[in-house]
Amino acid sequence: MVVKFLMLAVLMTIASAFATPEVSRVQGIFSALLAVAVLGAAIFISSSAVARLARRLRPLLILALAAPAVWMALQLVPLPIHGLGSPIWQAASAALNEPLAERITVDVRTTVQAVLHYNAVIALALLTAVVALDKQCASQLLYILVSVAAGVSGYAMLRQISGSDTALLLVNSAVPAALGLLLSSGMMVGALEQSRRIKQPSGSALGWATKLSLALLAMLICLARILVGGQTSIVVAALLGMVIVLAVFAIRNWFYGIWGTAGVLATSAVLFLASFTIVPMRQDTDLTIALSRHQQAATERMLQDTAPTGLGAGAYPVVLPIHRDIGTAAARERPTAAAAIAIEMGRTFLCGLLIVTVLGAATLFRRSLLRGHDYVYAAIGSGAAVSLAVLALIEDGILEYGASLLAAALFGLAFAQSRPSTASEISYSRSSRSANGVNSRDPMNPPMRPSAFGNASVRLGLGFVAVVLIAQSAWLLTQRPHLGGLPIGQPAFSRTSIQALSSTPSKSLPAHGDLGAEIPATAQPKVDETAGSRPEDGTHLASLNAFADALHYSPLRGDLWLMLAAISKEQKSTGYDLIALLKLSYYTAPNDLALLPLRLTIVLGTGSVASEPELRELIKRDVKIALADQPALRPALLAAYKSAGADGKAFADNLISELDPGYLQGMHAGIRVPGTGSEFSPPNRVSGERKPR
Template sequence: MLVRFLMAALLVSVAVAFAMPEIPQARALCSAVLAIAVLATAVFTSSSTIARLARRLRPLLLVVLVVPAIYMTLQLAPIPIHGFGNPIWETASAALNVPLAGRLTVDIGATAQAFLHYGTTIALALIATVVALDKERAWQLLAMLVSVTAIVSACLLVRQAVGSDGLSPGDAPVLAVTGAVPAVLGLVLSAAMLARAFEERRRAKQLSFRLATTLSFALLAALLCLSAILARGDGTRTAIAALLGVGIVLAAFAIQNWFYGIWGMASVLATAAILFLAAFTLLPVRQNTDLTIALSAHNLAATERMLQDAGQAGSGAGTYAALLPIHRDIGAPLSRERPTAAAAIAIEMGRPFLYVLLMLAVLGAAALLRCSLRRRRDYVYAAIGSGAAAALALLALVEDGILQFGASLLAAAMFGLAVAQSQSDAATAALPSQSTRLVSEPDNPRPTCAPTRTYGIANASMRIGLGSIAVILIAQTVRLLAQPSYPGRLPVEAAREALLRALPSSPRGDGDLRAGRLAPASQPTANEAAASRPEIGGGPAAPMVLARALQYSPLRGDLWLMLAALSREQRSADYDVAALLKLSYYTAPNDLALLPLRLTVALGEVSVASEPELRELVQRDVRIALTKQPSLRPALIAAYQSASADGKGLVDNLISEWDSAALQSMRKEIRAPSPGTELPPPNRPPGRGTAR
């Protein structure tokens, strides 16, 4: 009964992760289901099963699983030593007039979400290991995973066939998958199922209905997964990753059936290595770029700049999206930047962490392949883990799919299956009986149970560990259900909507602040633009809400701008509007959706003319609106008409430098000179891509 519940929890978690978008509610649901499953495992699992689980989870493996969680905790922890944290915390502390402790992460909420993601993945891997300790259950789990990957691959094919997501505007996507990881892992699983079915066919010497059904199902799943891989734009890259994973499974199959022995193993592995290296030469490699993005098929200019500024300790798990607005090009939408998983890990966790992770993936693949070759039967499960580790290591250099929630849960289930069947149960089955036998000592007539004490300690330690994981998951679930966003960030969505409504000459439907886009639309006339001066709403507590949110996410350029606008509107003496504007420029220098309101606030601020740094930043926005983005000229008109005398003088001087006649024309019709002026690069704050 318990095993059935665990399998149901595993299936529900993976299905929810793939079917629902990556929102806090979906992660909370998966975390709740897995927390109950882990707690049930800790309480109701038999002692023999716990002993077998402890035998599989050796101390070295436990250390490897715990270290990332410890490192993410250190990224979240305040650093008492001045100068060791990210410089943005010191800058935000000065701008908000509140003491903020330095941290390695630049976004507390994003790193907390990453910690939840990792904890959920580890919990599912443990549940899969417990389920797969039994051979029959391991086969059922393999069939279930093949079914999941086949369905996901079929959905991906449909989405490719109908174009994009195949949905009308405003509909939700059917499948929250953008990478090739499910298809690649599904191909590895299908190859393992085919290998197992062929072996059963050879032993039975006849093709039964059950065996024919298994072969047909595995072939269909393999065809769907292969089609989903080849239908992608980067099909060559992902196909080679799939070839590596499938090649390891087929190599283990060939060795076990035809080439057993040291020389047979060497010949098969050498042949597989030569074939893979030959296929690897077909990969298109980008020259003169960082190795973490050299195999990517996308243009990753912003990611390359982020890699150059990244520190060795990283910027915090899950903070790639927070850093992107600082480094992206003018007006570039956030959705176009798809980094590789290796690049994202190097930016968020540091390059040393990435190198150690890749090395562990290679060593893990080799260890699981060794375990597979040491077993005469049921070797395909360990081969699955070996092939998956090798394929994922290569995919990390191609795309970011392995960091998605559904793909990571699927990979965790595969590794749990591989670890559970990596050893024979012969030695493990004898463990309880050997541990509980009575031992009579010569000097003590009463029998003792010394081995039982050691066995009991290991049993209790494993149960306590599982219970601790369950408690952590329950706590995270309660926090997510009570407050879907991190403390201080939930009211931010309303603030962003208010900011969007406040944009002069940009109605609600024309600009997408969340996506960082400002779609061109029919622009109002000068008089209409002048009438659309921003009326910032919000009560006296609104600045406090924004300030609290910025204490958790100090790289939010939209929130810095909103706080500056509210402070100027309410004539608040708590904050320096010029300092807030600078941080808005530094944390989102090229976000065109912020430019209209930022110009309005900046040109109306009397301190603009007295601060050379802020003056240069404002001049850059004026140049963009005049020469590079004609759709933003009405916004400049509205900002100019509501500007202070110093602000108008700043715009007048800037335009007169290009064309004195254009100044007179602008005063009449607010017309700009023809494009052609080169824009200076954005003022980027020093120090690891964050503001100082």
């Protein structure tokens, strides 16, 4: 009964991860479900299952699983030595007039979320391993994983054919389809092995012909999903994993002995190297993005500037605004998983991860040759390690929540069935290896005696994982996904949105994402024209503190720096250096056109900026973009000019006369001054632009 519940928890977690978006509350529910399942496994599983799991958990394996979490934790720890952390912390400390601890990561929130994501992946892998210790349950888990991969692939294919594939995140990646091809090939091999020993009890409710037919159907669905997307390189990556599974099948059935094994391995190596001639590879670029189908201009610049320690797990989208080109805010660049890992965790970590992947694939391959009948699970794990390593060089799908959970369940299944569990299986395995010409003494599988201390350690370890999941579930479920009821999206600020956000209560900042999508007109409050003349009250101070508190953890948020500068200027706050806030807004989001109108309004409305040479050059760049590169931003420039004071207008006149004297003359010619007011009738308006009001 307990095993059935655990199997149901595995299925629900993976399926739900594909069916729902990646938001904090949803992931908190997943973590809570996993916590209950892992705690149930720690308490209720039998002693024999605990002993079998203890025999599989080796110190090197535990170290390999713990190393990424330890490194991410070290990225979060404040560094005691000045200058070891990212320089952004020093700049943020100076702008906020507060001492900030230096860290390796440039964004604490995203790194914490990466740690929580990794914890969920490891917990699901352990839970799957506990369930798959039983041979019959392992067979059922294989059917479940094949069904999930085929279902996700089929649904994504239908969405893509119908033209509505943008509604779900799962269709952005073909990793489930690639893993589905690998799993279905393993299921086919298992069916063929079952047909060879048809007179022996198989312990499976499905006949070999039925299993073979279902596996073939799942394989066709997954293959069609990849081909519909036009991703031939994904097919090559999946085929490389399938070659591993088929190589194990060939060695065990036809090519016995050392020379037969060497021949099959040599053939597989030739196919592996030949496959890279099929996949298009870009020249004169970083190896981590050489196989990518997408443009990676910003990613390549990030790779060149990344420190050996990385920028912090999960920090890629936070650093992207600094390196992307002008006007590319809407089309977010998708890096390869290898490039993202190198940027976030460092190249040394990426090399270590590659070494661990190769050693893991080799170990599972060897164990699949040493197993008895149930060798297909270890072979699938070995093939998956190869396929995912290649996929990491092609796209970033393996880092997504659903795909990573599916891969974790696959490796948990392979890990659980990589060694014999009963005495009969061990004796059969040894006799079969002797018959095949392999020494019966296996140094990697020495006879193990049950250890009470080892069993207790396993239960305590599972209990510790459950406690960690409970803690992170509570943290995720308490995160606020909105700022004062405003949706989180790409910032497109207006003067009205500043007024709305300036009255937002404290401690209501979003856990992740950009702050402000354009506020609907029906939700915009009336602008209080006297707000700028009132002294700061408790609400305004609370809103300033809210933005400042968020910047204590996310100092690369250019939209936050700009909003803090806007509110400080509008409320005439003296707590922050306005020029320093504006500089950081420029440095952390130099090419974000959505921020340019508000930034121009602030800098032209602040007379003191003209005395800062560095800021003058930054303002000149924005004005040049509005005049020459992005004509659609000219109304924003005119609106900022209209709201500026005498010093700001004189400063703007000097800049515009230097960049486009003809436009300045036309702009002044279109000004009418009836009494005390002034209106603008901008010349040379681009077709489709609205006259600013």
